Amino acid sequence: MSRINNVTFRRIVDIVYKESGIVLENKQELVEARLISLCRKQGYESPEAFLKLLKKDRTGSLLVELLNQVSTNVTHFFREKAHFDFVIRTLMPKLEVKKKTEGSNRVRFWSAACSSGEEPYSLAMAIHHYRAGNAEWDLKILATDISTQALQKARQGLYSRQEVKKTPPHLYKRYFSLIDNHDDPVYKISDEIKQMIAFRRLNLLKEDYPFSGLFDLIMCRNVMIYFDTQTKEALMKRFRKYLHPGGILIIGHTESLTGYEKYFKRVGIGIYEK
Numbered sequence: 001m002s003r004i005n006n007v008t009f010r011r012i013v014d015i016v017y018k019e020s021g022i023v024l025e026n027k028q029e030l031v032e033a034r035l036i037s038l039c040r041k042q043g044y045e046s047p048e049a050f051l052k053l054l055k056k057d058r059t060g061s062l063l064v065e066l067l068n069q070v071s072t073n074v075t076h077f078f079r080e081k082a083h084f085d086f087v088i089r090t091l092m093p094k095l096e097v098k099k100k101t102e103g104s105n106r107v108r109f110w111s112a113a114c115s116s117g118e119e120p121y122s123l124a125m126a127i128h129h130y131r132a133g134n135a136e137w138d139l140k141i142l143a144t145d146i147s148t149q150a151l152q153k154a155r156q157g158l159y160s161r162q163e164v165k166k167t168p169p170h171l172y173k174r175y176f177s178l179i180d181n182h183d184d185p186v187y188k189i190s191d192e193i194k195q196m197i198a199f200r201r202l203n204l205l206k207e208d209y210p211f212s213g214l215f216d217l218i219m220c221r222n223v224m225i226y227f228d229t230q231t232k233e234a235l236m237k238r239f240r241k242y243l244h245p246g247g248i249l250i251i252g253h254t255e256s257l258t259g260y261e262k263y264f265k266r267v268g269i270g271i272y273e274k
């Protein structure tokens with residue numbers, strides 16, 4: 001299949017930015033490779049032919065396909081492990097005191113760009129192990145992403161040996177079971193961990209989030225690197241709005257909230273408090 005021309009590239013960049021906030025300027029090679037791959041997989045004649053169909057499509061399904069294709073879903077279990085240590089060593093003990101004082105047992109966490117599930121499952125495993133399955137808390141994790149493809153894998157909860165390797169051994173032994181031991185073994189996350197999480201499609205760019213309550217923790221790691229300052233600032237405001245006072249926002253190690261100090265207080269690397 002031939003290379004995409006500049007007009008096609010520009011149109012894709014504009015559509016993707018408008019619909020998801022993802023900035024693809026200066027990424028012509030990436031856009032080209034991913035569009036060509038989409039056309040091959042789905043049988044479109046060319047990127048230009050795909051664009052024509054996209055324009056006419058009233059169902060929104062081709063836009064979903066495009067966003068699945070251009071979003072980068074790289075992730076792994078216990079990525080930036082210090083964040084999970086912070087949740088267990090600092091946030092959970094604090095929340096135990098706070099919730100007791102408030103006479104509440106409701107704890108809500110949000111993994112706001114969860115990709116294929118490794119981040120919310122890591123969170124759930126760490127918490128479940130820490131709480132030793134104590135059922136007194138009404139603790140739930142909402143896990144959202146724009147990519148339906150990534151969410152499909154997340155909901156399945158099936159991972160290869162390579163993928164589960166980064167899980168600390170005591171958690172790996174307890175929460176994964178080997179379900180297929182052929183050439184490429186498949187590991188399944190346990191139901192008790194799965195039950196802690198609700199996976200939903202949510203576009204971070206969209207104005208209204210359909211939440212009724214506030215969160216104690218929002219993890220939004222390694223996604224703001226794809227956004228421009230305007231989108232980042234809008235997100236900061238919204239995250240602040242949806243956090244309890246004293247609630248925690250965790251972003252990626254390489255991301256920064258410089259310039260947005262008015263919204264959050266920095267309490268660690270990538271860790272901010274409302």
Ligand SMILES: C[S@@+](CC[C@H](N)C(=O)[O-])C[C@H]1O[C@@H](n2cnc3c(N)ncnc32)[C@H](O)[C@@H]1O
Nearest residue numbers: 020071073075113115146147203204221222223
């Ligand atoms: C690199 S992954 C990060 C996954 C995980 N948070 C981590 O740190 O390992 C970035 C994720 O952001 C998602 N994403 C990109 N734009 C988004 C948007 N506008 N709304 C929701 N999710 C988005 C992508 O689909 C992708 O799964």
